[in-house]
Amino acid sequence: METEDAAQPATPTIEIARNGNVILVIGPQQKRIRVCSMVLSNASRYFQAMFGPHFSEGQGLTFNPADPKEIEMPEDDADxxxxxxxxxxxxxxxxxxxLAPQKLLEFxxxxxxxxCLIAMRFIGRIWLSQQLDGQHRPLKDYAAQIIAAYVLDHPSSFTxxxxxxxxxxxGSLTDLQLPTAGFDISDNLYWHIIYAITAERTRFYTKFVDILAL
Structure with a gap:
């Protein structure tokens, strides 16, 4: 019994695909999730390459659910x-x-x-729309929603x-620190977002002045 217990993984395996042939061991907490390599490959070019013959993760990979291959991913966001x-x-x-604004950005x-961003776009837009239909939020949440709307290519939510x-x-928009949650926000993207925010603020003030002039 002691030998069997010692052989058990430290954390239980989350069965996303019960007949999956791969167990991803993710993050410093070593969260274990069972998945199907073919399903992931169909939705993600990253996984398609990783499970291919040119990477160690794909070498010796079988489709036998009784003998799933474990793949370590210690640097990734487990949740x-x-x-x-x-x-x-x-x-x-x-x-x-x-899903909360910061969690949406991490996702x-x-x-x-x-x-696989395109495959996530539909549910991402639903989560974002629900956030924007809710009550007042902290300023940092609105900033996160702006980034999310831009990434999801959802103009109405961005506006x-x-x-x-x-x-x-x-404050000054040039002093604004946008939350990225690890998202690779390039300088061009950052300044495009700043420009769009500036345009919206200008339009807002223009409408306000027009109303006062009536």
């Missing part, structure tokens, strides 16, 4: 990657109905890294988040 895998495997029974950053942001931000 975000688990959520990405749940959506790819159509595990809607465990996908949350709502999108992970989806972008694993090259709504920007309007809410500019009504509460009274």
């Amino acid at each position: 975000a990657l688990e959520l990405v895998c749940c959506i790819i495997h159509v595990r809607n029974d465990v996908v949350p109905n709502v 999108l950053a992970t989806a972008d890294k694993f090259e 709504k988040a920007t309007w809410r942001f500019i009504k509460h931000w009274d």
